Amino acid sequence: TEDPLKKKFLLKYSGGNYTEFEPGRMRFHKRDFSLEILNTSRGDGQLYEYSVSKGPEEEVWQIQLKVLEPVGDPSIRILHRELSNGSCSLALRCTSDRGDEVSYSWESRDNGTRGICSGNGSFLNLSYSLRNAAFGCVCTARNAVSSRDAAFHSAQCGSQ
Numbered sequence: 001t002e003d004p005l006k007k008k009f010l011l012k013y014s015g016g017n018y019t020e021f022e023p024g025r026m027r028f029h030k031r032d033f034s035l036e037i038l039n040t041s042r043g044d045g046q047l048y049e050y051s052v053s054k055g056p057e058e059e060v061w062q063i064q065l066k067v068l069e070p071v072g073d074p075s076i077r078i079l080h081r082e083l084s085n086g087s088c089s090l091a092l093r094c095t096s097d098r099g100d101e102v103s104y105s106w107e108s109r110d111n112g113t114r115g116i117c118s119g120n121g122s123f124l125n126l127s128y129s130l131r132n133a134a135f136g137c138v139c140t141a142r143n144a145v146s147s148r149d150a151a152f153h154s155a156q157c158g159s160q
Contacts, residue, residue, distance in 0.1 A: 007049070011035060042067050070146035072098030074139055079123075081157065088157035089127045094139035094150060101143045109136030109151060128154060 011028055012019050018028055027036040037044050045067035051060045073096070080091035094104050106119040116128060117137035124137065133154040140149050 010048075037065075040067055068100040068143055068145050069098055071102055071141045071143050071148050072096045073148050074104075074141040074150040076139055076150050076152045078156070083130075083157065086130050087127065088130055088133070088154070090125070090157060092124045092126065092137075092139075092152060094122050094124070094141065096141040096148065099141065099143050099146070102141050103143070105140050105142075107138055107140070109138050126154075130157065133157070 009021050010026060011021065013028075013033075018030070020026065020028060024038070026038055028034075029036065045065055048063045048065055049060060050063065051058055074094050075096075077093050077095070078090055079093050080089075082089040094106070096102050104120070104122045106117050106124045108115065108117040116126060116135065117124065124139070126137070128135075135154050137152045137154075138149050139152070140147060142148075
């Protein structure tokens with residue numbers, strides 16, 4: 001025989017009263033019937049079921065909860081640097097040491113750089129003249145729950 005399907009109840013509501021089966025772990029909001037999980041952990045990322053019984057009928061909704069770690073502060077590393085004839089060519093990489101499903105984008109800190117810093121992804125290649133180079137690039141690391149920035153200034157081309 002097959003194993004029976006088991007369900008673990010977090011809360012039951014009936015006749016205007018409710019019972020919490022794990023008090024202190026969650027908070028029920030009677031005004032909108034929402035359930036807030038406190039101190040969320042990765043183990044909370046699972047399939048949840050919400051059911052309402054009305055006489056002989058039952059309505060059931062299934063909700064998949066996904067728990068993501070927030071993004072940590074990103075850092076920008078110079079992977080390659082080349083100085084020649086008054087120009088600077090750089091290969092930059094932006095990374096965050098924490099976070100799930102992190103995506104990266106680059107943009108200019110100011111509007112005067114004509115999109116030199118525009119890009120998507122962890123890597124950015126730059127090439128510019130040192131004579132009139134005074135601009136900043138910002139890398140944004142983000143996921144569905146958070147976003148963090150790191151900045152790079154064009155003057156860093158000559159520095160180690």
